[in-house]
Every structure is written in structure tokens, then in C-alpha cells.
Amino acid sequence: MNILLVDPGKRYLERSENVPKVYPHIGLAYIGTVLQEEGVAVRMFDEGVTTDRFRDVLVQYSPDMVGITAMTFNILDAYRVAKVTKELTEAAVVLGGAHPSALPEKTMEECPECDIIVRGEGEYAISQIAAGTDLPKIPGIVYRTSQISTSQITSTGVPAVIKSLDDLPFPDWSLFDYSKYCTIHSEKFSKRIHLHQVSGSRGCPYTCTFCYPLHGRNFRFRSPENIADEIEYNVNKGAVHFDFTDSTATLMEDRFIKMCSLLMERGLHEVITWNFETRVDLVSKALLETARKAGATMIFFGIESGDEDILKSMKKSIDLSVVERAVKTASNAGLKVKVSFLIGHAYETENSARNTFALAEKLRRTYGVDISLNLIDIYPGTHLYSMVEQGEGGARWISGKRNNWASYYRATPMVEFDGLSAARLEELFWEFKKSLNSLPKKGFYESLEESA
Helix, strand or coil, rough: EEEEECCCCCCCCCHHHHHHHCCCCHHHHHEEEEEEECCCEEEEECCCCCCCHHHHHHHHHHCEEEECCCCCHHHHHHHHHHHHHHHHHHCCHHHHHHHHCCCCCHHHHHCCCCEEECCCCCHHCCCCCEEEEEECHCCCCCEEEECCCCCCEECCHHCCCHHHCHHCCCCCHCCCCHHHEEEEEEEECCCEEECCEEEEEEECCCCCCCCCCCCCCEEEEEHHHHHHHHHHHHHCCCEEEECCCCCCCCCHHHHHHHHHHHHHHHHHCCCCCEEEEEHHHHHHHHHHHHHHHCCEEEEEEEEEEHHHHHHHHHHHCCCCCHHHHHHHHHHHCEEEEEEEEEEECCCCCCCHHHHHHHHHHHHHHHCEEEEEECCCCCCCHHHHHHHHHCCHHCEEEECCCCCCHHHCCCCCCCEEEECCHHHHHHHHHHHHHHHHHHCCCCCCCCCEEECC
């Protein structure tokens, strides 16, 4: 069997400005590697970094199955790829990723070319489909039961989760043409380098309103030894920098410190750099200093708001009193710090938005933090989506924005409020953005360059 795995569209992330693509899609890398180990021929097509036309690759490769990953911001590109696939081949079309997982029935309705949707984690479901397993026996998929009527679909229920992540093979990055991805100047190695991703865990136990839990709420983690093995494996293949995909990398402090210790014991801290993400209430002085000694370069905190009431409405479960302490401790440990803030959540007012800007400005002026400031996108399947549907916090959809998948840009508002119009919200956003951009920062990604 030949399978073509596709990351559709030219946009990378939900941004209005052009953002160069840093690395291949790690989810597709895992799926492709699992399929290869089972003897399936796999080819990757990343539309964001190639000049090849999808239809030309499709005809040349003649796949039996086309697997397409999609988030909300590029779901329309996924539909286009699915349509071309059916026009030119008889291949089965399988969609996966956050958006199809959140809205499987609606996705099937909007994309009649889609045969199957894989919800949640795709490694084992895709391999079972490829092996010809009866579809009703595969957990967590949605499929058409009639080739005559596209409206007849069946769901096999809740997707299965992979309990032992150590059982997964290391992603095979040779499936991709890495020369097409960004490089960055490394201060440590005084040369331009590529960046790789590593996933140390899946699932998040927190319930932030704006986040769709693709991997579930149950936190599952790889052993420190397994993570160190993967990093060493890729170092031997020439990799020198790793970005962890975990949203709460330090949730289990002992495990994180053990991983750091292993990197130092193996001498890897001398030949790599790495970045990680976590919460402001999940760090300590000892942890951050250990991470820095183990080669860490930057830490990312999702703070999201500088207003206590908005943080409560977001269900962030953090106190503003710990924010500056975490940033200061990380900075003192020698780590660069990047943080994110979102404006436009339910209950937002001009005053709460200005509180967020005030905190962002203070952190930039005092510690030089890199700041990702965005207007909030409201994703299907999230609690925030339900809040807006119910008008909670005075939020209401801007006309034409509800379920308009082309409107996910993080630079234009999706909702407005009685006391905060869409025009004023956007005006505040650009005012804050311009002011922050005028202040010096100690960033990590400024020297990113697209491949020639």
C-alpha cells in the first residue's frame, strides 16, 4: 500500500503575517514512522515548504490512501486537497487533527470527499485502516456507511489513547526534506542550524477554556531515559536543537530533572540546545537552574492575561502574584523567556485588556521577554466556544465570523462586547502591539530564515 500524508496550505500557524515554517509536522512524522515500520510505503507532502503542485505529486505517486492533518485555520486547504484527490484518483481520503476531531460530523458534511475521520491520536488508527481492519472495530473514527448517500456516517465512539508512549518509535525526520525548513543562527554553535521537535508527553490535566484537548486530559509521559535516547539518536544524525512540544513539560518535577541529569551524564548538554514550555506555577529556582545547565536556552510561559478576573474566566488557575516571580527566576537562571497573552476572551473590557498590556509591558521592560500577543481565536470543541454561543461575559460573534474557518488569523477579532466593540478591540490590539515592538527584547527566534 502507498500512503501520502499531507500537511496542507501555505500558512504556518494562524497568523495574518507570513510566518516561516520552522519544522515538519510532528504528528505526521509519528504516523509515517509507524506505517513504515509496518511495511507501508509512505510519502510526505508539506505544502508550506514546497513549490510542487499537489496534483502533480498525486498523479506521480498514485497513492491508495491520502491522510490529511488539519487545524481550524487550514481546514479549507484540507478540503481542497481532499477534492483534488477524488478528482484524480480513487484513493481513500482520511482526515485527522484538531479540527476534524472536534467537529467530525460537520467536517464530513462540509467535505463530501472525506471517507474517514480519525479523532485524537492517529498512529494506531491509521495503521489499522491501512491493514484493512474492519472499520467498526477501530475506536475513535467516523466513516461513511454509504457511497451513495454522503450523509450516512457512523462513529465508533471515543478514540483510544496510547498508554505507553515509550512504545512509539522515534519520529523519522528523514521522511521530510529538511533542507526546505527554516534555519536559525545559534549563539552557542556560531552557525545556522535547523530546529527539531521532541514530544515528551501527551494530554493536559488543566481546563483552559480556549484550548481543545486533542490528546485528552489524562497526562501521559515518556520516561526520561526514552527522551534522552531520542535526543541522542537525533544528535548522531546531525540535530543540535530541540523544541519540546509539551505544554506542561515540568508537571512532574522529579521526572523533568531526571531527564536533565541524563542529558548531562551523556554529555549531550554540550552539543545541543533546547527550549521548553510550562506554567508559571510549575517551576522552581532549582528546576530552572538545572534546565539551564542541561543545555536549555529558552522557556515559554502561557500567561494569557494580566487581569485576575479574565484569568478566572479562562480557568487558567494561576495567580498573577506568581507570574513575575517565575519570569524573574527563569531570567536569573540564564534562560531567555517568551510569554503569550490573549485579548478578547469572554468578559473582556477595555480596562482588563489594558491590565494585560501593562503586565506585558512591565515584563518586556524589566526582563526583556519575548511576547506573543494575539487576539483570541475561538475554536470549535472548546469551552470558550460554548461561552460565546451562550453570550457569557457579554461576548457575541461578529457578523460573519461564526464557523467561518477562513477568519482564524489572531489579528482580527472574532467577538465583541457591549462595552468593547470589534473596532475598539482591534484598535487596542495594534496599539499594544506597536508599543511592545518598540521595546528591546531578548528573543530566540529573531534570526529565523526560510530556506533558499
